[in-house]
């Protein structure tokens with residue numbers, strides 16, 4: 299190739315090689331050191347004049363430059379320990395006018411601190427990548443907007459409109475309401491219509507992370523913070539969510555000791571990693587949710603009042619399904635449409651009797667329960683129309699229980715002596731046994747509504763998961 303470039307003077311070339319901070323060595327075809335730049339002389343603590351003309355393997359530990367100068371084959375990213383430090387070596391054959399005349403080599407990380415910093419950086423990137431990957435998969439399944447929130451009743455519409463209105467604000471939101479009413483869906487929708495929508499939405503289930511891990515999950519940790527901690531430390535979810543939203547689900551289950559640390563983070567907008575000294579500024583919006591009565595928890599001292607006020611700047615109470623019965627038919631039809639795709643069906647409908655049963659049922663598991671019931675029904679449906687006999691027994695009984703109670707109350711009121719309640723002494727059981735059998739029935743009922751999911755069943759019953767597991771064990775429920 300012909301260029302107009304003048305050949306670089308020899309001194310210039312040497313200066314260029316010396317300016318480079320990358321330790322560089324040039325050997326001739328015999329593997330004798332032709333030139334060693336300043337960076338390499340420094341890390342080897344050798345004098346250039348003493349090194350020139352010496353076999354390279356005598357000057358540089360574990361060198362293979364003399365081999366490359368013979369084979370003419372480059373060796374890239376080879377591990378080369380020098381003075382007890384692992385370095386990455388790149389070795390290139392030096393070919394001038396088509397002839398192999400020697401080799402040139404460089405090494406990276408001559409300083410152990412550089413290597414450590416590099417490793418930390420890579421480790422952090424790997425952590426972020428893993429987290430992003432998990433969340434991307436999750437987001438693909440749950441990237442909800444307000445349009446996904448089903449419900450046409452005036453009460454639901456007004457809650458939805460209010461939530462939409464406050465999406466743009468940066469204030470904390472507390473979503474309250476029974477299990478399965480769609481609080482998490484609301485949190486997604488609020489984030490997605492806020493100015494933070496291009497940044498992460500990080501959901502954290504405060505009930506499912508063990509108390510002693512919660513702080514390091516939320517705020518991260520430094521290298522060596524505790525036994526088993528990853529080398530290089532780890533970013534917490536608050537740092538990962540920077541500029542986005544952290545959704546603290548089941549906030550009522552956050553351990554008391556953690557509540558004060560969360561409060562500090564919200565007030566100062568700064569977090570301190572576990573085992574760290576530095577404060578890291580974070581910009582996140584908090585959306586919290588619970589189906590527990592936080593006000594009562596504040597009263598009985600199990601939830602910090604100051605944190606409650608911090609979180610409850612905007613309160614959105616999602617109404618239960620039984621308080622918006624107009625929505626039942628609407629949501630049922632929408633869910634059927636959604637499920638038809640899953641079961642490769644078309645034209646499925648429900649009978650008016652089924653709708654009546656649905657209206658009579660109290661739906662303690664709300665939309666989640668309705669979704670489960672319909673999915674279970676469509677799974678086994680061999681006709682186009684869902685009839686009462688296709689429904690689970692406890693829904694078929696809906697209304698009957700209420701009717702029986704009403705009838706009993708009415709007849710008791712009208713003719714107390716003809717009460718339908720069994721008045722024989724044998725019908726009375728010790729209170730302890732009566733309560734135990736009622737508890738067992740309630741657990742079985744909740745489990746059947748929650749499709750066997752114990753965490754959901756525990757939530758619907760309003761008990762902690764440890765106590766729920768103990769109760770299941772006591773009653774022999776698996």
Ligand SMILES: Nc1ncnc2c1ncn2[C@@H]1O[C@H](COP(=O)(O)OP(=O)(O)OP(=O)(O)O)[C@@H](O)[C@H]1O
Nearest residue numbers: 446447448476477478479480481482483589665666
């Ligand atoms: N209004 C709604 N429109 C569409 N789907 C809904 C609605 N409400 C709830 N769902 C569905 O019900 C299920 C439960 O919703 P979600 O997890 O948001 O409830 P939640 O109130 O956060 O429950 P929990 O308190 O148990 O965590 C999800 O599958 C969700 O898609």
